[in-house]
Amino acid sequence: MNRPIGVIDSGVGGLTVARELMRQLPKEKLIYVGDTLRCPYGPRPKEEVIQFTREMVDFLLEKNIKMLVIACNTATAFTLEMLRNELDIPVVGVIQPGARAAIKTSQNQHIGVIGTEGTISSQAYPQALKHINPSIHVNDLACPRFVPLVEMGVLEGEDAYQVVAESLVPMKEQNHIDTLILGCTHYPLLSSTIQEVMGNDIKIISSGDETAREVSVLLEYYDTFSNGYHPPQHEFYATGDRALFENIANAWFDSPVEHIEIITLGT
Structure with a gap:
């Protein structure tokens, strides 16, 4: 199933999980959303974290993702069970x-x-x-x-x-x-x-390492591994400064990150 895996985070931190997913699952396409404009989530009220997380998830659902990885500990703590109950795709936390x-x-x-x-x-x-x-x-x-x-x-x-x-x-x-x-x-x-x-x-x-293993297990269980023959073109979206996101991403990944776009979430 050549649908992408969605990855969300409050900012750039989830790139640490995305890198491990790329390493362990090189055929899988990732669509990453980092809410860099409203980061950090840690000091925010639970209700606000839930709202912001929902907005990222809604954006990714429009991309027809086959699995959601919540690569943010605060969002995992506040929304994992809720999203597992609401969505008809597997949801993995960290x-x-x-x-x-x-x-x-x-x-x-x-x-x-x-x-x-x-x-x-x-x-x-x-x-x-x-x-x-x-x-x-x-x-x-x-x-x-x-x-x-x-x-x-x-x-x-x-x-x-x-x-x-x-x-x-x-x-x-x-x-x-x-x-x-x-x-x-x-x-x-x-x-x-x-x-x-x-x-x-x-x-x-x-x-990151254990989360990627869990994603791999779920892909096998649901028989949704990608069967593509070409390297996937990952997509990265951020809500804040593009240059800063790009600099950190390029420092963390082994090769330059392409397809970075700035988006607006919420109203």
């Missing part, structure tokens, strides 16, 4: 895959989670982790300064290190954790700095 990866990785069952205010307040990760293993110990921390840093393209260097180091002080004090979930898809863009601050003994988990 929280459950990230939780599963962390449990497989942790040796001492002490896991840290960092994310936006919305994701952390939702308690979606502790619930997902404890649903799998009730004996898991979870320490979570909101890092509201990370997403604006990434959206500005400040991914490395002294400024990035200072923000990350200051933000992670409470998590570093939890010196019994051995695994840290990057509970926001923007955070892998800061992963080298986060690893430097936390130290090499801490295993860093981002959900």
Whole structure:
């Protein structure tokens, strides 16, 4: 089935998931929507996140997508079950895959989670982790300064290190954790700095790899793998600054990103 897979995010963070989807599923066409104009979603009220997410989904449904990937932890926490009930296509979030990866990785069952205010307040990760293993110990921390840093393209260097180091002080004090979930898809863009601050003994988990595996399983289950013979022409849409989106995308992907368009969502 040569219909595309839709991927949505509050901004550029979901590109970390999109890259892994491209790597694992090279025949599948992706249509990516990043709401860069209204990013970040983390501090926004739940109702607003739901509204903005619906607007991105409606845009993608017009593109006849065969599956939706919510590549935003805040949107996953607030809308995943709702969208699964409303849509007649498979809907994949990033929280459950990230939780599963962390449990497989942790040796001492002490896991840290960092994310936006919305994701952390939702308690979606502790619930997902404890649903799998009730004996898991979870320490979570909101890092509201990370997403604006990434959206500005400040991914490395002294400024990035200072923000990350200051933000992670409470998590570093939890010196019994051995695994840290990057509970926001923007955070892998800061992963080298986060690893430097936390130290090499801490295993860093981002959900892109596991999310792509889940997408692959669902494509097989529903027999909807693309059977195209030519490399897919992915499409990227953003609601904010095109040049900034393009710069970050080109820095993150192995080849230049084409077909970037600026769209308007809502009224």
